Amino acid sequence: MKRTAAALALICATTLTLGACSDSSVDDTPGGADGGGEIDPLAPLDGVELTFWTAQSTLTAADQVIDAFEEATGARVTTEAIPDLYEQNVPTRLAAGDRPDLMFWQPSISTLPFIQPARNLLPLDDEPWVDDLGPTEQSLGVVDGTRYAAVVTSPAMLGVYYNKEVFRQAGVAEDDLPGSYDELLQLAHTVQDATGVPAFYEVGGDRWPLQWQVQVQLTDLPDEWWDGLNRNEESWTDPVVVDAITRYQDELLGAGLAQEDYRTGTFTGQAEAIWDGTAAMALNVTSFQSQLQAQHSTEEIDETVGWFPVANSDARGLYSPDQTNGVVAFATGDEQRQRAARQFLAFWLGPDYPDFIADRQIPSVQPAVPNPDGMPETAQAQVAALPEAHGVFQARAIVAPELHVGLADLIYGEKSPAEVAAFVENQFDDIARAQGADGF
Numbered sequence: 001m002k003r004t005a006a007a008l009a010l011i012c013a014t015t016l017t018l019g020a021c022s023d024s025s026v027d028d029t030p031g032g033a034d035g036g037g038e039i040d041p042l043a044p045l046d047g048v049e050l051t052f053w054t055a056q057s058t059l060t061a062a063d064q065v066i067d068a069f070e071e072a073t074g075a076r077v078t079t080e081a082i083p084d085l086y087e088q089n090v091p092t093r094l095a096a097g098d099r100p101d102l103m104f105w106q107p108s109i110s111t112l113p114f115i116q117p118a119r120n121l122l123p124l125d126d127e128p129w130v131d132d133l134g135p136t137e138q139s140l141g142v143v144d145g146t147r148y149a150a151v152v153t154s155p156a157m158l159g160v161y162y163n164k165e166v167f168r169q170a171g172v173a174e175d176d177l178p179g180s181y182d183e184l185l186q187l188a189h190t191v192q193d194a195t196g197v198p199a200f201y202e203v204g205g206d207r208w209p210l211q212w213q214v215q216v217q218l219t220d221l222p223d224e225w226w227d228g229l230n231r232n233e234e235s236w237t238d239p240v241v242v243d244a245i246t247r248y249q250d251e252l253l254g255a256g257l258a259q260e261d262y263r264t265g266t267f268t269g270q271a272e273a274i275w276d277g278t279a280a281m282a283l284n285v286t287s288f289q290s291q292l293q294a295q296h297s298t299e300e301i302d303e304t305v306g307w308f309p310v311a312n313s314d315a316r317g318l319y320s321p322d323q324t325n326g327v328v329a330f331a332t333g334d335e336q337r338q339r340a341a342r343q344f345l346a347f348w349l350g351p352d353y354p355d356f357i358a359d360r361q362i363p364s365v366q367p368a369v370p371n372p373d374g375m376p377e378t379a380q381a382q383v384a385a386l387p388e389a390h391g392v393f394q395a396r397a398i399v400a401p402e403l404h405v406g407l408a409d410l411i412y413g414e415k416s417p418a419e420v421a422a423f424v425e426n427q428f429d430d431i432a433r434a435q436g437a438d439g440f
Helices: 005-015 063-073 086-095 164-169 181-195 208-217 223-230 239-253 267-276 286-295 298-304 335-348 353-360 377-388 403-411 417-434
Strands: 049-055 076-082 102-104 149-151 156-163 281-284 305-308 318-320 326-329
Touching: 049 335, 063 076, 063 335, 063 353, 076 086, 102 335, 156 164, 156 208, 156 267, 156 286, 156 377, 164 181, 164 298, 164 305, 181 208, 181 239, 208 239, 208 267, 208 281, 208 403, 239 403, 239 417, 267 281, 267 286, 281 286, 286 298, 286 377, 298 305, 298 377, 305 377, 326 335, 403 417
Parallel strands: 049 076, 049 102
Antiparallel strands: 102 326, 149 326, 156 281, 156 305, 156 318
C-alpha cells in the first residue's frame, strides 16, 4: 500500500524473470511436490529446519506460533526480516535464487501474483484448515482458482474511528451514525459546527491514508465493472472515479472539514488527535486500531473511541488485505521441508490457533474459534462488520495503483482530479501489461 511507482515497476520486471532465475533443483511442475497426504500438526520433526521471511515491521508477529510449534514438534523455524520495501525486495531475492520455506505475503489478487505462485508456491487447496475459514477469508489467497496462501489473520477493516466525547458534545447519538457517504459528510458538518473541532484528521504527510475517502465512494461500482477493469475494458478515468476524487477535494478538504495541517498530517498524529479530541473522526484501516491497542488498555479505548462502518450508499465497511493476513509455502524441491511447512500451517490454523489470537488480541478467522476475551469494542465492531464488507480495490483489481500518490499531488495543487485518475490509469495499465495480464 505504501509502495512507490519505481518499486512496482521493479517488481513487475523482476517477476517476469523469476522462472529463469529460479534454483534449477526446484521441480518445474506447478507447485512442486511434497508427497501430499494428510498432515498431523503434532507429528515429530526433530532435526527439520525451516526458514520464515517477514517484513521488518512484522518480525515478531509469528513468534507465538513458532515457539509453540518448535516445542510441540522439535522442528526449528528461523525468522528472517527482509529489508523494506518488502514487496520490492522479496521478488528480487527470489529472482536471485533465494527462497524461504514460508513467508508472510498479502493474499490479494493484486499482490499474490508478484511471486508467480503457480511456479514457486505449494498449492494449499486440500489442507485441513481451508474449510474452517470464514467466507471472506476463504475468498483470499486464491489465484486462477488455486489456493496458494493460508489466511491466518482477518483482513484489515476500513471504517470511521471517532472520539466519543466530541460526539457527545455535538449531541450525536448512536442512532445518528451515518448510513452512507452523503450522511457521513452531513455528520461532519454537524459535529464541526457544534464543537469547533475539525471533523476529520487527514494524513497528507504519510500519504497512504489519503486513499480511503475516495475508496469509500467507489463501493457502488458493480462486480462487472471490476471484471471489465481487469480485462482492460473499463478505466480508472471513469467519471465515477473522477467524481469521487473531486468530491474529496471540494466537499471535504475544500469545505474545511479537515484539520488545518492536513497536507502534513501523520498517521501517528491522527491517532493522537482522535484520542485527545482535537479531531472528531478518522477514516482508516485496522492499523489505526493496532496503534491504539499498543498504547492504551481495552478499558481506556472503550471509554474514549468508537467505530462505525460506512460505504457510499450503505453502512457497510470495507475489508483490506495486508501482509500479515497470508502465509505462503514455497516449492523448494525438498519434500521433507515442504511437508513440514504444510504441517506448520496446519498447526497454526489447528491446535495453536486459539492461543495465537489470544496472544495477539486479534479477531479469529475461523467462525468455530471464538474471538479472544478482552478485545476492545472497536475491534468487536469490525469483526461484526466483516461478513458484509465491501472489498477495497486492492482486493478487486489485478493491480493496486498508487491512488494515494496522486492524491498527495492533488492536495498540493499539482494535479486536478482528472489528472489523478489518469495517473492511476497509466500506472495500472503499465504494470498489468508488464505482468502479461490478458487484455493488456
